[in-house]
Amino acid sequence: MEHRHGFLRMFRARSWIKLVNEHVLRRHTPVAQERHRTMPARPRCVSVAFEPPGGRAEMAAGTTILAAAHSLGIELASACRGQGTCGRCRVNVVLGTVGSPSDSERAQLSVDELDAGTRLACQARVESDVRIDIPPDSLATTQRLQLEGEELDVELDPPVVALDVTLTPPALDDLRADASRLLEALEPGDLQIALPVLVELPERLRAEGWSARVAIHRPLAELLAVRPSGSPLLGLAVDLGTTKLAAYLVDLESGKTLARAGAMNPQIAHGEDVVSRIAYANTGAAARRTLHDLVVGAVDRLAGELCTEPAAIADCVVVGNTAMHHLFAGLPVRQLGEAPYVAAVSGALEIHTADVGLGFAPGATLYIPPLIAGYVGADHVAVLLATRTDQATGTVLALDIGTNTEISLTHGGRLWTCSTASGPAFEGAHISAGMRAAPGAIERVHYRDGSFFVQTVDNRPAIGICGSGILDAVAEALRAGIIDARGALARSHPAVAQKDGQAACVIVPAALAGHRRDVAFTRADVGEIQLAKAAIRAGTDLLLAAAGIGISDLDAVVVAGAFGTYLDVRSAIRIGLLPDIPAERFRQLGNAAGAGARQLLLSRVRRRAAVKVAQRAQYLELTTHPGFADAFAEATKF
């Protein structure tokens, strides 16, 4: 949806609002009509309880169980994105009423299963308060989460440090207030104590016998927490993705990452991409508040998951694209959805967790690094930090490939950056057999001697194809002459068959697949890949043009993000997604944004670097760039 939308935006920025409205109508009208047929006009509110992992959502009756799970950040296994075709989101309805089984459910589930209450979460709509049991196989725990990132290599110089202190108790001849007593014992000059810490201070000092460990934010000269002696000093780094959240618990004294956790972004119940979230937020203050509360609640839960005592977290760094950044901070997003798409604020936010409603450690500080533009967010700044692009002396191209792809080019001490609407094809969406990188997804494809050879996630029988797989498939098909330079399938080629009235290239036939259908790609699928790679390549080419250099000048290309980590560079070069330079100049990273966020927890120097790099970046707006249409058209070819 955003994909098509994104391209139209490139050429017709003026039509944006109208498109957004159509988009919303397209998404919601069918559901609304269906509800109208089967349910009372005014949806009731019902309660949907899940176990395991536990959680209860209040939803409008008629909502799918999958949407209810998403609203809680529970990620169910799904290869078909809720189309009812993969049969992986099976759940058991323990209590309560759900609507009659859909045709998809009758096709995927046996009569016995249906009788026993087994349903597909993406199909079954709740009609009363229900209790849902999620079988272990249906929990998407095995899906790859991009949490690793690059190893951190920063000199430990955290903004927040701990100090141990022992006080003399008050007495009739020493009536100093608790705060003065503490500050005078610390003697670091002009410290302030955050109000939530003052609130806890009297009881804490007395409970701990006047010895304590305090957390101090050095640049802010602020005392953030008073903890029992010997407490650890922790930091939380969070990458707020549009689809997924990744959180890291960091020991601020050793610099070590102690734990990692991921979750679905529960906002997904209100739109899959930032454009639909902005449209939803614009429906009213309550909607914006809902999106804010959902993501803040999810971060609170991740903090609770990562450590038994989240109150030990003294500092947080949160990164995200500009829309996620604004929704998390409670800022309006209307102006992000209307030309010329400007942010409410682009500078670093140095606030408190309580300011955005995070509840786990009331005195903790919250740092949100600066962002570059409406579509180049604080997450990209974190990527630039993690990849050390900010310090590069040579010519470096950095790409964070996603639904929107942010690209930066460093050359001659300057930095250019742009955002390009590459769409979700490389995440497996809008591809007929596409799926996420879940078990059974084809992630590697090789064509040899007239046959396709595939590798699947977890070596399970193939049920679909994920981003790196479809990239390989197209590249191999191109190499083998199955498709031509315009992307058309060669009907005469033995690998091409007629399927459902159109030409298709079967990679794994139904007989071998873990599924009832062939895993194949069509001309339309190739078209989606062409549009996606053209958007990215046009952005790259325009940045090179802005710097007045060619691809042979590139010393390094850094590719971040989930797809960026798993893609085969040779395939990417072959289809023209990445520039054709020697393979050793490429570096593939995982969650670079998360790694950048962790750097920002651990180093004041890196915080200053974040501000500098954001200021230094020269943003290239592609929607109005005179060369974009030509560059894009040129790049659609193979």
Place this chain on the structure above:
Amino acid sequence: MEHRHGFLRMFRARSWIKLVNEHVLRRHTPVAQERHRTMPARPRCVSVAFEPPGGRAEMAAGTTILAAAHSLGIELASACRGQGTCGRCRVNVVLGTVGSPSDSERAQLSVDELDAGTRLACQARVESDVRIDIPPDSLATTQRLQLEGEELDVELDPPVVALDVTLTPPALDDLRADASRLLEALEPGDLQIALPVLVELPERLRAEGWSARVAIHRPLAELLAVRPSGSPLLGLAVDLGTTKLAAYLVDLESGKTLARAGAMNPQIAHGEDVVSRIAYANTGAAARRTLHDLVVGAVDRLAGELCTEPAAIADCVVVGNTAMHHLFAGLPVRQLGEAPYVAAVSGALEIHTADVGLGFAPGATLYIPPLIAGYVGADHVAVLLATRTDQATGTVLALDIGTNTEISLTHGGRLWTCSTASGPAFEGAHISAGMRAAPGAIERVHYRDGSFFVQTVDNRPAIGICGSGILDAVAEALRAGIIDARGALARSHPAVAQKDGQAACVIVPAALAGHRRDVAFTRADVGEIQLAKAAIRAGTDLLLAAAGIGISDLDAVVVAGAFGTYLDVRSAIRIGLLPDIPAERFRQLGNAAGAGARQLLLSRVRRRAAVKVAQRAQYLELTTHPGFADAFAEATKF
């Protein structure tokens, strides 16, 4: 209650906790027993609606209508402090059920009135949801509120100033974020924008066509508000008294006080004095939260009463005694109620209104000046500012007389301060015919030729005697030989009669009073005045001793507070409450704390002075002072 308690505290500080417990038991047991007899064991919650002025309280069944009114900050007329004897708090029960009339009500109201639903608010206990009509005469609008204070005389140098700004709108070739666009147009260096202002910024700038008036807090380098061009820049000064709240709306640009408003402190439903409020707060986090919410809600209402658009308020200054300060800021008070009675924080608080839950102007700053000790609060610092005691080069004594009296002495560039538990006698409490300075209260007494001559508030028939009246009465009785130097009534004196089995001095006989009883004072009443004046005088004497000077060295004596403004200095000197120096050396002020708070809104210099004076003050703890017992005993004599 606090009175007796206060004195015991002087001599037996160790028994404090036990005393507090007894105190609580004494207050609550009779009510609890009565409820037990007449009502179900578990109190239900009922709704009490008032009109006019409008408002609804959720209270436990069995609560008096007066307590419900207090909880909403509605002040009903009362001369007897809820004893059921003055008959001034008449209300009409329009709907719902209240308990049977008490003996007091049967004595004060006719059968017709009772049949028509007229009741005394202090006696009638609600049993169901009720709707109460308050007749105009029963609203205490005519009671004197101490709001005037001294005229302000400060050089205008407010921390918060306004700037007008016009911006160029964003365009495709100028994509700066709204915040950057605004800050760059202001060019005042390193400004921060408060998060609540960022939240409103995009819509505000677009609604106002990119012109706006911004409020900037200069010392904090923070942008507090973005308002329509031409908006006024307002400040709110609040004096949080234990009994009453006084609020002033100040134009920060002209320095003028635009409006004043007063209200009862709604916390009064949970205890009349700070000791009982602390005891209540210590019953649990919810109780502390209740006290916090009540006073914050009352300040929100005052702001709404003072101006039609409280969002124009950019800065607030709030002063109060240490307990009120802590409850308002959400700080714990347990350590204030236990020896050695230390504050959680004594330094100035420079925070935001939103930090304490004030809702009227989310970005506004809130300044709470420093305090001196657990019983010498930020309100006394404000008094010292208003009276310019902080700048005095001579020898100045400043007294803020209340239930606790704070006294400061400036001499030779040094400043000593103490707090003394003078009790509520001078507010008319614990005096048999005592009442507040409401219409009908005797406020002046003169004895001549064997008769008492009185002046009453609003010249209404006398129904009781307020602080300045009882002070005069005792002073005149002393002069006329009706009482001796120990305070005993001379039974042989013609003004002394036998009344209800004890000697009494009748000031206005029942036949002339606006009431069924004589207005008289007894030996016990004289005793209360002796204890009160002795506490204040002992404090004064010990401060003088600390400075090594005598009363003749005093260049000036400043008396603040309601009683301090209305008292007759000659009477106060005669009974020994104030030192015997020439009358022209006395200055009597109204709400000096409120005036000091307004100075702090208007002048950065005065804020620095507040910090300095609080640091400079040398606190004299009387509870452990070796000389206190003797000084107190000596001062009880006339």
